[in-house]
Amino acid sequence: MRKQPEELYAERVKRFKDTIELKETDRVVVAPLFQFFPVFHAGYTVKDVMYDFSKAYNAAKETILEFDPDMCIGPLAYPGKALELLKYKLLKWPGHGVKDDKSYQFVEDEYMRSDDYDHFLDDPSDFMFRKYLPRVCGALEPLTMTTSAHDATWLGLFSYVAMFGQPGVINALEALTKAGQEFLAWYGSLGKFNMEMKELGYPNMVGGFAFAPFDVIGDTMRGTTGIMLDMYRQPDKLLKAIEKVTPWTIETAINSAKAAGNPVVMFALHKGADGFLSPEQYETFYWPSLKKVMLALIDEGLVPFIYSEGEYTTRLELLADVPKGKVIYHFERVDIYKAKEILGGIACLTGNVPNNLLYTGTPEDVKDYCRELIDVWGKGGGFILDAAAVIDEAKAENIKAMIDFTKEYGVYK
């Protein structure tokens, strides 16, 4: 008899949980993290789904129902209207610098300047409100005309509030409230998606999102060049800033997982990849705070899902220094044998099926690659099969081959 969705849901959650805890299950979990594949597969453009949540929603849902993986992922299309209202500068998106059918492009810059550390360390919220937000959102530029709230006592409150009556500031606040409504609607749509997918039997792979403290400073504040130079020119201030954002990262991670009702928190790692930092720099600036965040999450009963981008082979020994059966490590590029040797029995492994293979290869190529990965990483459990990076362009028959083959070949006897 065909299984009911609730039965399938419970079965999938158990398989996923047991896999993270490194117990041998009935078979390997297959959970491709889709980004724009569902969109292209449905015949939409990126622009279509960024400006119409229902299209993003339906495309994501249809792909899961058609290909039937073990876990689902919500539609990862950011709300275009909200970004427009904010005149958001961190991304280029369709209609704003990239073609309609292309994914976003990240616009790096020193949104926090090298001499902003003191302000940031001294009064971070004031720095964010009056300097950072005006720099990353064109519509919020007038917030530079406001004064610091620490002056807002007694008569100071009058002059503080008066700043909000300026026409430019009024416009900025209007943009903020309108964009806020857009984001709320977007989050609402994501929440509804999770509920419906649960009813259909598919657990979401990811609950919350957060970033490694080094990347918090490096990705959208100081930029790659800025943070790299800070390691040489002002290492103490950089370390203080990392220390400052670490508890916030923990808080964000816990809150986002709680809001989603799902313990898995995804951390996309960027600037700690092999070749970016020397081993000493990684051990000094990158790893200690990330590890602290991971341990805090584990203490809360949450699961850090560490999604490394780029090559990560030289960092494996450090990654092994975590409690057993509590962490998922996703690799884009890594020596798969070394990864299993060092992390097997410690953490659940996933990722690594090359996205270009899914795009240019044949179903047979895909099966061959998955076979080897299942043989190596699947041995003894603790393995989730997924592509190396979030999936945009890929042949449908290759996605089908990846999922069906894992279900068939990945069975533990």
Add this chain to the structure above:
Amino acid sequence: MSNDLIDAIANLEEDKAIAIVRKKIEDGETAFDIVEQCRKGVEIVGKRYSEGKYYLSDLIMSEAILKEVMTIIEPHFPKNGTESYNGIKVIMGTIEGDIHDLGKNIVTYLLRSSGYCVYDLGVDVPPEKFIETIKQTGAKIVGVCVLLNFCIGYVKELVDLLEETGLREKVTIVVGGYPVDEQVKEYTGVDYVTNDAVRGLEIFDQITALCGNGHD
């Protein structure tokens, strides 16, 4: 020539490198000699990177040191009216789609310290921008930097555009960058290719000797 500046740059010692440069200027070393030592230091950084001894962070730091040092040397580059200033106009830029600027910067510094008048268009420069600058400045030499293979097509586009606008015969194009070779030269139709900064400078001097035009 002592190795102190070369070593300071190769070892990413910013304060030391700056102090040495100031001393050398005081002692009357020519801007060109100092730039040439900086180039050698940066070359060692590149070598250590390709050997896996240095990382992206080190490359970025070496570039920052180079920029710092150049702000100190630049006022000492040959000036208009002095003997070592040849005033020959060169347009430099990294081609569209490519944002690598280290190689272009090094060649630009070498040229300026040799007395050339360089119009640096920066990175990600569309072919049209080169054309526009040729028309505005009357420069007869164009240096194009390219590091990404898939950007070589834009170099060809630049050559085609020069043909279309009737400017091709009037300018000499030198392309520099890691992926360029004779095949690229043939494919794009440019005049010279090189992946060595010093050789690049020799080419510019050679063109100048041959044509001897395009200066103030």
